[in-house]
Structures are given as C-alpha cells and as structure tokens.
Amino acid sequence: MTAKLSSLERSERRLGIALLAPAFALLAGVVLYPIFTLIRTSFSENKLTEPWLAKPWIGFENYAKAMGDERLWEATWHTLLYVIVTVPGAVALGLGLALLANQPFRVKWPVRLGLLLPWALPLVFAGLIFRWFFEYQQGLVNNALIWIGLSPVNWLTQEGPAFFAICVAIIWKTSSFAALVLLAGLQTIPKSLYEAAEVDGASKWQQFWEITLPMLKPAIIVALIFRTITAIQTFDIPKAMTDGGPGNATETLAMYIHKTTIDSLDFGYGSTLAVLMFIASAILTSIYLRHTRRDPSAGRH
Amino acid sequence: MRERRVAAVTIRKVRKVFGKVEVIHGVDLTFQDGEFVVLVGPSGCGKSTLLRMIAGLESVTDGEIDIGGVVVNDLAPRDRDIAMVFQDYALYPHKSVYDNMGFGLKMRGASPSEIADRVKEAADVLQIGHLLDRRPGQLSGGQRQRVAMGRAIVRRPRVFLFDEPLSNLDAQLRAEVRIEIKKLHQRFGTTIVYVTHDQVEAMTLADRIAVLRGGVLEQFATPDDIYNKPASKFVAGFMGSPPMSFARLTASADGKTLAMPSGTVLPARGGLVMGGLSGGKSYDAGFRPEHVKLGADALPGAVNTTARVEILEPLGAETLALLTVGGAVLTGRFPPQAGVKSGDEVTISLGAADMHLFDTETGRALVA
Numbered sequence: 001m002t003a004k005l006s007s008l009e010r011s012e013r014r015l016g017i018a019l020l021a022p023a024f025a026l027l028a029g030v031v032l033y034p035i036f037t038l039i040r041t042s043f044s045e046n047k048l049t050e051p052w053l054a055k056p057w058i059g060f061e062n063y064a065k066a067m068g069d070e071r072l073w074e075a076t077w078h079t080l081l082y083v084i085v086t087v088p089g090a091v092a093l094g095l096g097l098a099l100l101a102n103q104p105f106r107v108k109w110p111v112r113l114g115l116l117l118p119w120a121l122p123l124v125f126a127g128l129i130f131r132w133f134f135e136y137q138q139g140l141v142n143n144a145l146i147w148i149g150l151s152p153v154n155w156l157t158q159e160g161p162a163f164f165a166i167c168v169a170i171i172w173k174t175s176s177f178a179a180l181v182l183l184a185g186l187q188t189i190p191k192s193l194y195e196a197a198e199v200d201g202a203s204k205w206q207q208f209w210e211i212t213l214p215m216l217k218p219a220i221i222v223a224l225i226f227r228t229i230t231a232i233q234t235f236d237i238p239k240a241m242t243d244g245g246p247g248n249a250t251e252t253l254a255m256y257i258h259k260t261t262i263d264s265l266d267f268g269y270g271s272t273l274a275v276l277m278f279i280a281s282a283i284l285t286s287i288y289l290r291h292t293r294r295d296p297s298a299g300r301h
Numbered sequence: 302m303r304e305r306r307v308a309a310v311t312i313r314k315v316r317k318v319f320g321k322v323e324v325i326h327g328v329d330l331t332f333q334d335g336e337f338v339v340l341v342g343p344s345g346c347g348k349s350t351l352l353r354m355i356a357g358l359e360s361v362t363d364g365e366i367d368i369g370g371v372v373v374n375d376l377a378p379r380d381r382d383i384a385m386v387f388q389d390y391a392l393y394p395h396k397s398v399y400d401n402m403g404f405g406l407k408m409r410g411a412s413p414s415e416i417a418d419r420v421k422e423a424a425d426v427l428q429i430g431h432l433l434d435r436r437p438g439q440l441s442g443g444q445r446q447r448v449a450m451g452r453a454i455v456r457r458p459r460v461f462l463f464d465e466p467l468s469n470l471d472a473q474l475r476a477e478v479r480i481e482i483k484k485l486h487q488r489f490g491t492t493i494v495y496v497t498h499d500q501v502e503a504m505t506l507a508d509r510i511a512v513l514r515g516g517v518l519e520q521f522a523t524p525d526d527i528y529n530k531p532a533s534k535f536v537a538g539f540m541g542s543p544p545m546s547f548a549r550l551t552a553s554a555d556g557k558t559l560a561m562p563s564g565t566v567l568p569a570r571g572g573l574v575m576g577g578l579s580g581g582k583s584y585d586a587g588f589r590p591e592h593v594k595l596g597a598d599a600l601p602g603a604v605n606t607t608a609r610v611e612i613l614e615p616l617g618a619e620t621l622a623l624l625t626v627g628g629a630v631l632t633g634r635f636p637p638q639a640g641v642k643s644g645d646e647v648t649i650s651l652g653a654a655d656m657h658l659f660d661t662e663t664g665r666a667l668v669a
Contacts, residue, residue, distance in 0.1 A: 195358050196391035200405035200456075201379035210404070214395040 035278075042275045046268035055268075062272035072273065074248055075256040076280075081163070082170065082252060083231045089171040091223050094178025095216075101179065102186045115183070119176040127240025130169035131156065134241070141165075156242050159249040166238050166250055173237065174230065178223040185219025186212070225288045232281045253277050307334040307492050308369030308382070308459035310355060315364035317350055317516075324350055325516040327364065332509075337486050337493045341503040342513035343539070349464055351513070352496045356385050356462050369459055379408075384453035385462040389469065390445045392437040398424075398448050399433040405456045423454040426488070427481075443474045450485070463495040467502065479505060500540045504528070512536045532666050534659040537587045543621055545587040545657070548629030554580040559658075563627025565606045567653040578658075584667070585659040590621065592652030593633030595641070602654030608633075610645045624649065 005013070042062055046055045066072055101111045118126070133140045134155035142152035155161045189212065197207045235254040238244060244251030244259075251259075257277065261270030310332040317325040325347045332338045340348040353359040355366055357378035365372050373381050384405070392401050400407075402423060403416040411419075424430040427447045437445055446466060453461055463482070467475045483506055486493055497503055503510050504524045512519040512527065512535075520532040531537035537545045550559040550567065556578035559567045567586070569578055578584070597605045608624040608631070620635045626649065633649060641647055658667040 190389065190391065192387050192389055192391035193393060195356075195378075196385070196387060196393075196452075197404070197408075198358065199356060199378045199383065199385045200452075201408040202404075203408075206408060210396075211393060217395075 038271050038274055041267055042271035044268050046266075046271075048265035048267065058268075062269050063276075065269065066272055066276060071248060071251075071256060072253075072276075075251050075253045078163075078250060079232060079234060079252045079254075082167065082234050083228060085167045086170040086174065086234075087224060087227045087231050089167065090174040090227055091178045091182075091220060093171055093175035094180075094223060095182050095220070097175060097179035098182035098186055099212075101183050115176050115179050117176070118173050119180065121173070123173065123236030124240050126169055126173040127237040130165065130172070130237070131241045134161075134165040157246050159246060162242050162246065162250050166241055169237050169241060170231075170234065174227060178227055181223040181226070182216060182219050185216045185222075189215045221288070221291070225285065228288065229281060229285060232277070232284065307490060309334050309367075310369075310460060310492060310494065311365075311367040312351070312355075313365040313367065315351070315354065315366060316362045317347070317354060317359065318362045323516065325354075325362075328513075328516075328518050330511055330518065330521060332492060332494065335490045335492055337483075337495065337506060337508045339495045339497060339503040339507035339510050340513060341497055341500060341510055341540075342519075344498060345515075346513040347516040348496045348498075348513050352462055352464055352494060355460070355494060356383055357381050381460075382458050383460045383462055384456045384458040385464065386449045386453050386466045388465040390437075390449040392445055392448055392452075394437050396436070397433065398429065398435055398437070398440070398451075401437065401448060402433075402452045402455045405452065419455050419457075420451075423451045426454065426485070427451050442470055443478065446470060446478055447481075450482070454485070454489070459492065461491050461493045463493065465497055466495075467497070467499070475502075482506065501542060504540065510540070512539065514539075530666070531587075531657060534585055534587065534664040534666070537657055537659070537666070541589060543590050543632050545589050546593075546629075546631040547585050547587050547659075548626070548631065549583055549661070550586045550658075551583050552578040552580055556580050559584065559586065561606075561627035561629065563606075565604065565627045565651075567604050567651065567656065569658075578667075583661050585661055585664075587657035587659065588631055588652065589655065590632045590634045592655040593622075593624065593626075593631050594650045594652070595622075595633065595635045595639050595647060597648050597650060599650040600652045600655075602652065603650035604653045605648055606651055607646055608649045610641050610643055610647060613641070613643055626651070 043057060043059060044055045045053060045058050045061075047053065097115060101115055105111055132138070134142075136142060136152060136154055136156075139155070141155065145152055153161055155165045193211050193215070194207055197211055202210060233254050234252045235258065238250050238252060239255060239258075242250045244255050248256075253273070254277070257270055257273045260266050260273060264270075310330075312328055312330040314327050314329060315325060316323065316327050328347075328351065330338075340351060342348050350359060354361050355368075357373065357376060361374050366374055368381055368383070393404065396404065399420055402420045403411075406416045406419060420433070421430070424433060427450060429444065429447050429451060432440060432444060432448070437448065440448065446469075449466070466482075467478055470478060479502060482495075486506075495502075495506060504527075507524055509521060509523055510527050511521045514535050520527060520536045522530070522532075527536060527540050531540065531545075534547065538547070548561060550561055552559055552569070553566075557569055559569055559578070561567070592600060592603075594600055594603070606626060608626040610622055611625055611630075612623040613635075614621040614623075615637065618637060620637055620639060622633045622635045622639075622641070624631050624633055624647075631651075635641070659665065660667065
C-alpha cells in the first residue's frame with residue numbers, strides 16, 4: 001500500500017525519472033541489448049563459414065556440446081589456475097607496494113608514478129614486454145640465468161615454464177591496481193591507532209598483524225573481488241606471450257571464446273561459451289559479495 | 302596488595318623544532334611523584350607537543366626529559382612505562398573492549414589469566430564490566446572514553462598521559478568524567494600529565510597547572526595561585542570563568558594612586574607603591590568579576606564609582622553584568638534579582654584592594 005503523494009512529491013519523482021532516463025537508455029543500448037543478443041545467439045546455429053545454413057534455433061544443443069568439450073574444460077582449468085595464482089599474488093605484491101608507497105617519503109611523486117605506470121600500460125604491451133623478457137636467446141631472464149651460471153630455460157615453449165612466465169607478467173601488471181585500492185585503505189587507518197599500539201608496546205611487526213591487516217580487510221576483499229573478476233577474463237597477456245601455446249597449454253576461457261568466435265567464426269557456439277563464462281563469474285562474485293556482507297568489521301570504522 | 306608505582310617527571314630546557322618552526326622554546330618543568338599536572342593553553346601553545354614528547358611520540362630537539370630518574374629521550378614509547386589516553390580514544394575498532402584493554406599486557410607477554418584478572422579489575426573500577434564483549438563501534442562516546450582509560454589503567458604504568466580526553470564529550474558527560482578522573486587519581490595515586498585547553502578542567506583537576514603560550518611557560522603553580530596570583534596578564538585573562546577584565550590606568554606623579562580615563566582614582570596597594578609604580582606611567586589593571594559588585598561599599602577597600610550596564614547574563618545563582626566603567630569594559634558578578642536593566646546607570650564597588658597590575662609592555666604582573 002502506498003501513501004498518497006502530494007503534488008510536490010509527484011513532481012520530484014517525475015524529475016528523478018527524467019534525470020535517470022538517459023543513463024538507463026545508454027545502459028540498455030550498450031549492455032542489456034548485447035547480453036540479450038548474446039543469449040539468443042547461444043541457442044542458435046550461427047556459423048559465418050556456413051551461411052547457407054541460415055541461423056536455425058537449436059535449443060540447448062550448443063550447451064550439450066559444451067559439456068562434452070574437452071578443450072573447454074582444459075581452458076576452464078587453466079583460467080582457474082590463473083585465478084588461484086595471480087589473484088592472491090597480485091594482492092600480496094600490491095599490499096607490499098601500498099605499504100611502501102604509504103611511507104612518509106619527502107618526494108611522493110616518483111613512488112606514485114611507479115605505482116601507476118604498470119596500471120596505465122595497455123595489457124598487450126605488458127604481454128609483449130614480458131614475452132621479450134622470457135625470450136630464449138635475447139631475453140633478460142635467460143641472460144640473468146646465464147650470468148649467475150645456470151643454463152637458459154625454454155620459457156615460452158614448455159607448459160610449466162610458460163604458465164609461470166605468464167603468471168609473473170599478470171601479477172606485475174595487475175598488482176598496481178591492488179596497490180592503489182590498498183593504499184586508499186591504508187590512508188583511512190587513523191595514525192593514533194599506531195601511536196596507541198606504540199605506547200601499548202607493540203613492535204612494528206605486531207602493529208602490522210594487529211592493526212594494519214585487520215583494518216585493511218575490507219579493502220583487501222574489494223581488491224580480491226576486482227582482481228578475480230578481471231582474472232576470470234584473462235586474455236591479453238597470454239595472447240601476446242604464447243597465444244595459448246604450447247598447444248593449448250596456456251589457453252584461457254576468454255582466449256578459447258575468442259578463437260571460436262573470431263578465428264573460426266562460429267558465433268553460436270562462441271556465444272554459448274561466453275554465457276557459461278558469464279554465469280561462472282557471476283556465481284564467484286556473488287560468493288565474495290555475500291562474504292563481505294556477513295563480515296561485521298567490513299565498512300565500519 | 303597493589304604496590305604504588307609512581308615516578309617524577311622532569312623536563313629540562315626542552316625545545317622542539319618542526320622543520321624550520323620552533324614550537325617549544327626551552328621549557329623547564331618538574332612534576333612530583335603522584336602529582337596531577339595539567340598543561341593548559343590556547344591551541345598552538347605546544348601543550349600537546351610537550352605531552353607527546355613525554356610519551357615518546359615526538360622526538361626531543363634539544364634538552365632532556367626524565368621519567369623516574371632516567372633520561373628517556375632515546376627510549377621508545379613502550380620502554381617508558383607510561384600509558385596514554387588519546388583525544389580520539391584510539392581504540393582498536395576491530396577488537397572487543399576486552400582485547401582493547403588487554404592489548405598492552407598481551408604485547409608485553411602477560412599470561413592470559415593475568416590479563417583476565419587485570420582487565421576485570423579495571424573494568425570493575427570503571428563500571429564497564431558488561432561491555433567487555435562489545436566492539437568500540439557499539440559504544441557511546443562516554444563508554445569509549447572509559448574503555449580508553451581502562452586500557453591505560455590495566456597497564457599500571459608509572460605515569461598517565463591524557464591528551465584532551467574530554468573534548469569529544471558533551472558538557473554534562475564532561476563534568477561526570479572529570480569527577481571520574483579525579484577519583485581515579487585519588488585511588489591510584491599515579492603521576493598524571495593532562496593536556497587541555499579548557500581552563501575549568503585545569504582548575505578542577507590539577508594539583509598544579511602549567512600555563513603555556515606560544516611554546517613558552519607562562520606560569521607553573523597551584524590552581525589557587527594561578528587564580529589569585531597570576532604571573533602575567535595572559536594567565537590572568539586565560540584562567541577563570543568569566544575571565545578577568547582589564548582597564549588601562551595611569552599612575553599619579555607620586556605613584557600612590559592610579560586614575561581611570563574617566564578620572565576615578567584608585568589607591569595602589571601598599572606593596573605596589575613600595576615596588577615602585579613609576580609616576581605618570583600606564584598600567585593594565587585586572588579585576589576578577591567577583592571584585593566588581595553592585596552597590597556602594599560592597600567590598601572591603603573598594604572604591605565606589607558609576608557604571609553603565611551594557612549586557613546582563615542571568616545564570617540563576619548570579620547574574621553577570623557587562624559594564625562600561627570610566628572608559629573601560631568590566632565584567633561584574635551581580636546578585637540574581639538585582640533589579641537592574643541594560644542601559645541603567647548604577648553605582649558599583651570596584652575592589653581596588655584585589656586589583657592586579659600588569660606591565661603594559663611585558664604583560665608581567667607587578668608583584669605586591
């Protein structure tokens with residue numbers, strides 16, 4: 001039951017709707033409509049290579065095919081590995097960088113610039129830079145190995161080393177975003193808490209464990225969520241470094257979708273894969289969000 | 302049985318420089334064992350900086366700070382055997398009240414049973430036993446303040462440091478907690494150094510008050526002496542509510558009387574004449590409101606004069622009157638139902654015998 005609105009309240013409400021309408025229209029055009037089309041396409045046979053087939057509605061056939069698609073499961077497994085390794089890796093490295101940047105430097109801009117630079121760099125660039133780092137003959141890494149007396153490694157053409165090299169590149173590239181989020185969190189911790197802890201007798205290490213880490217928990221969770229969402233979509237860096245090789249050993253979900261849709265021009269099956277990936281990341285994100293809502297210390301000072 | 306752990310604190314020629322700004326200019330102070338000392342002054346006078354130097358949260362640029370016979374300049378806060386109550390309480394928001402209070406002991410490696418005993422004891426004293434499981438976010442301002450004090454008490458330090466602990470409380474609560482703090486001092490007898498900008502807190506709590514201004518010590522004395530024998534015009538005007546009011550007077554040629562701009566003549570106190578008022582020189586005369594009374598001959602040794610009532614502030618038990626007296630503006634304490642109105646011309650008694658005189662240039666008091 002709604003209370004009767006006065007004319008003032010009604011005109012306020014009309015104004016509110018009018019102000020929101022452009023944003024809604026834009027969202028509908030660039031987000032809702034493509035998602036709707038994506039879902040519709042996923043239920044059809046739609047191959048540009050076989051245009052004579054038209055685009056027949058085939059129901060769940062694509063989905064059934066996906067369940068039995070070994071390459072899909074491999075790509076899913078690779079993506080999961082990237083998430084498991086690079087998300088905590090980037091947040092841990094980001095925490096270190098944030099702690100460093102939070103030190104009272106006399107000149108702050110070099111530190112801030114150092115933090116922002118990897119973040120501002122396009123992902124493909126980062127991939128290309130690290131591809132060169134891990135290159136067999138001229139790469140920095142192998143040169144360093146030779147210099148300290150070890151034999152060079154064929155980084156990008158072996159399954160394990162390739163995965164390792166890609167993880168290093170992803171962690172380097174994404175840790176600066178985590179660092180920015182965590183630095184903002186660090187700056188909200190009142191200085192007097194550290195002074196109180198200092199008087200209470202806590203060492204610097206104890207202050208970190210007893211104050212910094214628990215107070216930073218909400219920011220860490222935010223960094224983890226954002227990092228996870230982007231990690232599920234990992235594409236550019238492995239694309240630039242190995243293009244999924246050797247074989248399909250470093251191929252991610254996003255790369256497989258790209259190959260299916262753009263390289264093989266199978267829009268129907270590609271859309272199905274995209275919908276599945278969308279569902280998986282939605283589930284993962286909602287688990288995180290539920291956790292933050294349950295945490296009593298999150299969001300309170 | 303609780304042992305009484307106290308320490309004297311000595312501050313020797315302490316200076317503090319931030320960058321190029323010197324905020325404390327060589328302060329000397331000695332606090333006795335178990336003394337309650339209040340550092341008071343307007344904002345920016347260096348009182349908090351001085352306290353933080355005692356705590357070890359700020360380095361000492363020059364001079365020495367001595368706690369219990371040990372120079373602590375180079376000791377970390379945790380090694381100084383002090384506890385501090387912060388202005389914003391600085392409670393750990395993610396820890397329960399119990400863990401907040403026990404944190405200092407835990408960091409010092411006390412056993413869980415000892416922590417439990419001491420936290421319970423302190424909680425009983427402060428009547429916060431029912432709050433031990435809560436987090437600071439679930440407490441009222443007054444409760445947080447108690448927890449902050451509890452955290453200090455639990456440690457049983459030799460010196461308590463309070464940094465404007467009541468400034469975030471409302472007026473009524475402030476008066477209650479003030480009494481609480483005084484009780485705590487009577488119970489534990491620990492040396493307390495307490496910073497405030499509120500002269501009422503300073504007067505009510507302190508054994509001795511140190512009045513600071515611009516990084517310089519103006520006066521260090523008992524509340525009684527601060528009130529009755531202020532060493533400078535600044536101290537006289539800062540301490541007391543309502544504050545002392547001032548009039549510019551000119552000494553007669555023989556230095557035995559002082560004249561107001563209107564011509565009203567006040568006799569100088571005997572001692573002041575001996576001390577030597579220079580004939581013809583101007584002085585700032587200070588009158589406490591209680592020495593400006595309604596009616597003729599209302600005070601011993603008073604001079605009667607006329608005054609114009611500008612503003613009346615009834616307080617219930619008394620009425621404060623802002624008066625124009627012979628070209629000066631003075632505050633007087635009038636009886637509650639005096640029957641005067643703003644704009645009235647009234648006769649007042651000016652307590653010449655209780656008048657304070659200050660040098661117009663240095664602001665120092667002329668000692669009678």
